[in-house]
Amino acid sequence: MPSQTMHPFSPVYGPVTSWRYGTSLGIDPIGLQSTCSFNCVYCQLGEIENHTVQRGVYVPTREILADLEHYAPWSVDVITLSGSGEPTLASNLGDILGGIKALTHCPTLVLTNGTLLGDPEVCEALGQADQVSVKVDGLTDEAIQRVNRPVAGFKFQDFVTNLQGFREVYRGKLGVQTMVLMPWSASMIEEYSQWMKALCPDEIQLNTPTRPKPQQRQLEGRGNQRLEDCGYPVQRLKCVPPEILSAIASQIATLTNIPVKQYSDQRLGV
Numbered sequence: 001m002p003s004q005t006m007h008p009f010s011p012v013y014g015p016v017t018s019w020r021y022g023t024s025l026g027i028d029p030i031g032l033q034s035t036c037s038f039n040c041v042y043c044q045l046g047e048i049e050n051h052t053v054q055r056g057v058y059v060p061t062r063e064i065l066a067d068l069e070h071y072a073p074w075s076v077d078v079i080t081l082s083g084s085g086e087p088t089l090a091s092n093l094g095d096i097l098g099g100i101k102a103l104t105h106c107p108t109l110v111l112t113n114g115t116l117l118g119d120p121e122v123c124e125a126l127g128q129a130d131q132v133s134v135k136v137d138g139l140t141d142e143a144i145q146r147v148n149r150p151v152a153g154f155k156f157q158d159f160v161t162n163l164q165g166f167r168e169v170y171r172g173k174l175g176v177q178t179m180v181l182m183p184w185s186a187s188m189i190e191e192y193s194q195w196m197k198a199l200c201p202d203e204i205q206l207n208t209p210t211r212p213k214p215q216q217r218q219l220e221g222r223g224n225q226r227l228e229d230c231g232y233p234v235q236r237l238k239c240v241p242p243e244i245l246s247a248i249a250s251q252i253a254t255l256t257n258i259p260v261k262q263y264s265d266q267r268l269g270v
Helices: 061-069 091-105 122-124 143-149 156-169 186-199 242-256
Strands: 012-018 022-025 079-081 106-113 130-137 173-179 203-206 258-261
Touching: 012 061, 061 091, 079 091, 091 122, 122 156, 143 156, 143 242, 143 258, 156 186, 156 203, 186 242, 242 258
Parallel strands: 022 079, 079 106, 106 130, 130 173, 173 203, 203 258
Antiparallel strands: 012 022
16 A cells, blocks of 8 residues: 655665664665565554565666765765665665665665575675675564564575575675564573574674654654654554663673674664
């Protein structure tokens, strides 16, 4: 269903302040209609309008690069591909990443849910990014179905196999981003930590749903919308207290020897 609230679309937005990456200029390769293979219960875009794994050219590469030129001299820490959904659904992802590097020489980052890592073309395209951060919000099919609501046919074991395969060939910095929706038990922390040790990402990022979820699709949701700044109806999600998130992060770091970042401030996203 198309959005009832329409906005002029720009594929480049920001810069925004990211708790994970510093000053980030956003690139949206998906377009005005939110399009994703997940429909996460906490998504800052609201309910996903086009729930699919169908790849295609959603925003032409030339349109993105032409818009990007207006942001020169690109004095940012990173240029991040995310925006209105799952960026690996853009079949021109590799062209976009190559064009960004040639034009700006800035580090590039792709935020992905990893559902298409079984596609060699996706992995090849992601290989051009300096950093890739993959969403892992659960360790079972049941957990993923409950939190991420993937398209039909998603199997967690296939996701694991594909992510491990990507880890073996990817030469950039790999992060794992996990949304913590409730306090974790000791057994959950242990299981997650064992899984992270096997995958061996460069960094683990723990977050809690600090950004409000629009009740209806809002383009502004791509950025760092604070609750008090939203001029549209939103659902405020319950966050895990900072001290609990910090305790979980500390335990995971101890068990894995992998750097763990965690954030629970409503002012910063991405």
